[in-house]
Amino acid sequence: MSEVEALLGRSNRLGADPRNTNYAGGNTSAKGSVTDPATGRPAEVIWVKGSGGDLGTLKESGLAVLRLDRLHALTEVYPGVEREDEMVAAFDYCLHGRGGAAPSIDTAMHGLVDASHVDHLHPDAGIAFATAADGEALVKACFGERVVWVPWRRPGFQLGLDIAAVKRDNPQAIGVILGGHGITAWGATSDECEAHSLEIIETAQRYLDEHGRAEPFGPVVHSALPAEDRRVRAAELAPVIRGLASTDSPQVGHFTDSEVVLDFLARERHPELAALGTSCPDHFLRTKVRPLVLDLPVGAPLADVVERLKELHEAYREDYRSYYERHASPDSPAMRGADPAIVLVPGVGMFSFGRDKQTARVAGEFYVNAINVMRGAESVSRYAPIDEGEKFGIEYWALEEAKLQRMPKPKPLATRVALVTGGGSGIGRAVAERLAAEGACVVVADRDGDAARAVAEGIGSSDVAVPVTVDVTDGPGIAEAFRAAVLAFGGVDLVVNNAGLSISKPLADTTEADWDLQHDVMAKGSFLVSQQAAKVMRAQGIGGDIVYISSKNAVFAGPNNVAYGAAKANQAHQVRLLAAELGEDGIRVNGVNPDGVVRGSGIFAGGWGAQRAAVYGVPEDKLGEFYAQRTLLKREVLPSHVAAAVFALTAGDLSLTTGLHVPVDAGVAAAFLR
Incomplete structure (x- = not known):
């Protein structure tokens, strides 16, 4: 196994266990020899986790690779602690080759310590010692001479020098507790370094368990709600x-x-x-x-x-x-x-x-870490975090600001939470996928829970999309779907009323049940969804978007279509009514009027396609072509075209547009809006 393979394996194992370090916290390194392609001679380098990234998922691309001779030479030009931030830029002149991650502020800690392998981690047990009022004495009592206390110092070049001196002056030590910060361990091999890291963490936790008070946060004064x-x-x-x-x-x-x-x-x-x-x-x-x-x-x-x-x-x-x-x-x-x-x-x-x-x-996981740290420190001492001025110095550090400035520009729908009904197939699926691709968190709502789950999983993890099973004719069920949405992402900003179905029959053959079903799903269903959406958006007080996927049939009188067309006309007027009512809350309400979407449509696949093909006297597999030929642009409308219109209405460029219906029909002259 190469040094890099060993380093990545160790990093992934340590980072996978939250007892060892928090997400994206800490860094690891290994030193070794490579052949310098410019000279053909051996060169000593260090591979160290770069800025950003997470130990649990670290890959070789997340490592910075630096020449050790040049890194050590920086000690001769180091201008002192008042200007140590300048040393981060100097790391770029120590890089070996191109590519890899940007060196982090902790690079000096790894490079200057005389050990082949170094781990820097943020375990709750270790930070409990690091934040205890008498942390130095506790470290002595817990570890003896095996682990050394290092007083708080902001991460940087000087801290690297300090730890290097500790390692040099304490040959018996396997690592240090860094006041207010975390732990650093080292070893001659990757396995030894990992073993030393785990020894420090497990010994610290064992000491807390054996010596800590049972209720460091005091007695229970109230119970949680059921x-x-x-x-x-x-x-x-x-x-x-x-x-x-x-x-x-x-x-x-x-x-x-x-x-x-x-x-x-x-x-x-x-x-x-x-x-x-x-x-x-x-x-x-x-x-x-x-x-x-x-x-x-x-x-x-x-x-x-x-x-x-x-x-x-x-x-x-x-x-x-x-x-x-x-x-x-x-x-x-x-x-x-x-x-x-x-x-x-x-x-x-x-x-x-x-x-x-x-x-x-x-952020929530980190506060749980903080609770664990407070519990540990208070159980054996008194929790004493670094002072406010030091915290400010870290929070508004120029290096931290530079890291923030390097972050990619957010996508157009970043921070927005969308709920899409009928999201398990067809237009709804295309809308959910497009909104997520543009940065939104998406709640995929469908009466077919398996379909909703498949779409959400196809989009990504639960940090991006979650499914909910809901029948839009069920008011309490809709309320529950919105509860699930706000618990998943904090709220809802963008709702797409897409759930629908259709039954194509002439007036004489349309039953009362046919009429009720279509109006329940589309007219009543979108009303109930919009009602819950407005409730959440008003509570947030930051505006929002409601988009209705209506139809050209809302304005175009097609044959054998009375129940569907009437339900779509109802939806179309809801757009106008709600735009007028919700505007003062900053909630915009717009609609999209597609022509028949045949390919990829759940409605057409469910029998509507065969019915409409019979009405027009064409084979069902030619229905999309038939629709296209009666348009001005002679093009078939696809789910992705409808999704693009939803995105255009909600991405910010039309921020003063409400009460609008956008035709997505390739040009059906009879359905022109008047």
Whole structure:
């Protein structure tokens, strides 16, 4: 096995276990010899996890490769701790070859330590020691001379020099606890390094288990709501909280009511501990320095909770502005936003927010790490995070700002949450796939749960798309679908009323059941969906889009089509009525009028195609061509064309357009809008 293969295997194993490090936290390295293609002579290099990425999924492309001789030469030009940020740019001049990841701030820690393999990790047990008020004494008591305490220092070149000196002066040591930060371990081989990392983590956890107090957060002062009540209350609050958290920039949300969170929020001391904030830089970069914590009794009336959250949110924003102004210097980056990333509601759970679902979910996971750290530190000592000024220095670090600036430009529908009815096939599937491709989180809703699941899984992970099974004629079922949506992503911004069916019969043969079924699914169904959509969007207070997939038949009188055409005309007028009613809430309502979509259509495959082909006297497999030939453009309408219209209406360029119907029919003159 090559050094790189061993490094990647070790990294993936360590990163796969949350007890060892958090998502995208920490880095690993290996040193070895390669042949320099420019000279043909051996060259000593270091492979080290680059900036960004995650140990659990690290691949060779995520490694930075640097020349050790040039990296060590930087010690001769190092200008001192006041200018150590300049050294990150100098790492680029140490790179061996092209490609690979950008070197991270921790490169010096790995390169300067005299060991072939180095791990830097953020285990909860290790950070509990790192944030304890008497951490140095605890490290001595727990590890003896085998692990050395290193006082807090911001990650960088000087910290690399410090750890290198510790390794040189303590030959018996296998690693260090970094005050306020995490652990670093080393070894002569990859296996030895991994074993040392695990030894530090497991020894620390064992010490906490054996010496820690049973209830470091104090006694339970209230119980959580029962599971179903908790879920209902969380769904009621999620859009409200997401709207508040999106005051400065739109956010996607995540909710968790894990036992760790509920127990913390049930305890007497949770308000004072939460106010201290998180400590490890990886934690507060994702969670902000502290969360917003609701201070009302569990089970308080919803209206009181909403009003109090608004008051606390304004106070949080003012407090954050003051924090920024206390510590910002003339060359600090501009304030990025004063809204909370973590909102804690006792008895209910935790709401976390980010620029996408993964970021929001990971922020919540990091706060769970922070709870574990607080529990460990408080069980054997007193939780003492790094001071506020140091936190600001990390949060508004020029290097962190540069990392943010390197991030790709967000897609047009980034941060938007879409719910598409009839999303399991045909037009609905194409719409769901297009919205997701443009950056939206998508809830695929369909009465066929297996179809909805297949579409959602085809789009991606649950961070991108989730399925819900719902019959749009069922009001309580629709309400439940929206509860699932807001618990998955924090809210809903974009709803596509696409669910439909059709029965082609002349007036004399159309039964009352035929009429009722089509009006229940399309007229009543879209009304019920829009009603729930408006409720969620109004709670969020950040506007939204409702799009109806109507039909050219809403304005065109085709033969043998009275029930379907009338239902579509009902939908078309709902667009106008709701656009007029919801405009003051910033909710835009528009429609798309397709011609018959034959290929890929669930409706046509379900019998409608055969019925319409019989009406027009053409073979069913020629129906799409027949429709195309009667249009001005002589082109067949496909599901992707309808999806493109939905995207055009919702992507931002038509932000002042509401009450509009967009024909997607290749030009059916008889269906021109008047």
